[in-house]
Amino acid sequence: MLSPNVRALGLLIALAALASMRATAQQAPQQAPQPPGLEARPDAGQDMAPPPPPPMQAPGQPDTPPAPPMSAPDAWLPKPAAEIRVMNKIDSTVQKLTLKAGEAVHIQTLTLKLAGCYVRPDDLPADATARLTVTEDGGTAPLFDGWLLAKEPSLNMLQHAVYDVQLAGCVAP
Numbered sequence: 707m708l709s710p711n712v713r714a715l716g717l718l719i720a721l722a723a724l725a726s727m728r729a730t731a732q733q734a735p736q737q738a739p740q741p742p743g744l745e746a747r748p749d750a751g752q753d754m755a756p757p758p759p760p761p762m763q764a765p766g767q768p769d770t771p772p773a774p775p776m777s778a779p780d781a782w783l784p785k786p787a788a789e790i791r792v793m794n795k796i797d798s799t800v801q802k803l804t805l806k807a808g809e810a811v812h813i814q815t816l817t818l819k820l821a822g823c824y825v826r827p828d829d830l831p832a833d834a835t836a837r838l839t840v841t842e843d844g845g846t847a848p849l850f851d852g853w854l855l856a857k858e859p860s861l862n863m864l865q866h867a868v869y870d871v872q873l874a875g876c877v878a879p
Contacts, residue, residue: 774829776829777826777827777829777830779830781826781827781830782824782825782826782835783824783825783826783827784807784822784823784824785823785824785825785834785876785877785878786806786807786823786878787804787805787806787807787820787823787876787877787878788804788805788807788820788823788834788836788838788873788874788875788876788877789802789803789804789873789874789875789876789877790802790803790804790805790818790820790836790838790854790871790872790873790874791803791871791872791873791874792813792814792816792818792869792870792871793869793870793871793872794814794868794869795867795868795869795870796868801813802874803818804877805818805819805820806820807820807821807822807823808820808821814869815842815843815868816840816841816842816843816849816869816871817840817841817842817843818838818839818840818871819838819839819840819841820836820837820838821836821837821838821839822836822837823835823836823837823873823876824836824876825875825876832857833855833856833857834855834856834857834873834875834876835853835854835855835856835873836853836854836873836876837852837853838850838851838852838853838854838871838873839851840864840871842866849864849865849866850862850863850864850871854871854872854873855873856872856873856874856875856876859872859873
C-alpha cells in the first residue's frame with residue numbers, strides 16, 4: 707500500500723499535467739512543419755481532387771478507332787444456296803441436297819423449289835432461314851410454301867406422312 711504522501715504527490719503531478727494541457731489548448735494551434743518545397747497555399751483548407759491522369763498511350767500510336775456499327779436486330783444477309791435435308795420417315799433415310807436460289811429439284815415424290823436463303827450477320831447470333839415451296843407429284847396445290855429456320859426445325863409447318871424437310875444451313879454452291 708502506498709503512503710499518503712506518495713499518493714498526494716501523484717495527484718499533484720496529474721493536476722499539473724492537466725492544467726498544462728488546458729493552457730496549451732487555449733493558445734493558438736501550431737501548424738505541423740511542412741516538408742521542404744511545400745509552401746502553405748491560400749486554399750489549403752479546401753479539399754481538391756487532383757486532376758485525372760492523361761490516357762495511357764504508347765508514343766506514335768494512333769488513337770483507338772471507334773467500334774464498328776452493330777447490325778440491326780432484324781438484319782438478314784442473302785446467300786446463293788441452301789443445304790436441305792429430306793428425311794423419309796418410313797425407311798429412315800436422309801438425303802442432303804444443295805439448292806441454288808430459284809432452282810427446283812425433284813426428289814422421290816416431292817419437288818422442292820428454293821426462293822432464297824438468308825443468314826444473320828456475324829455480330830448477331832448465328833441462324834439461317836430459307837423460303838421453300840414443296841409440291842407432291844400429281845398435286846395441284848403446294849404442300850408447303852413458307853420459311854424454314856435452321857435453329858428451329860420444329861417450327862417447320864410441312865405436314866407429310868412420309869417426308870420431313872429441314873434446313874441445314876445456307877452455303878456457297
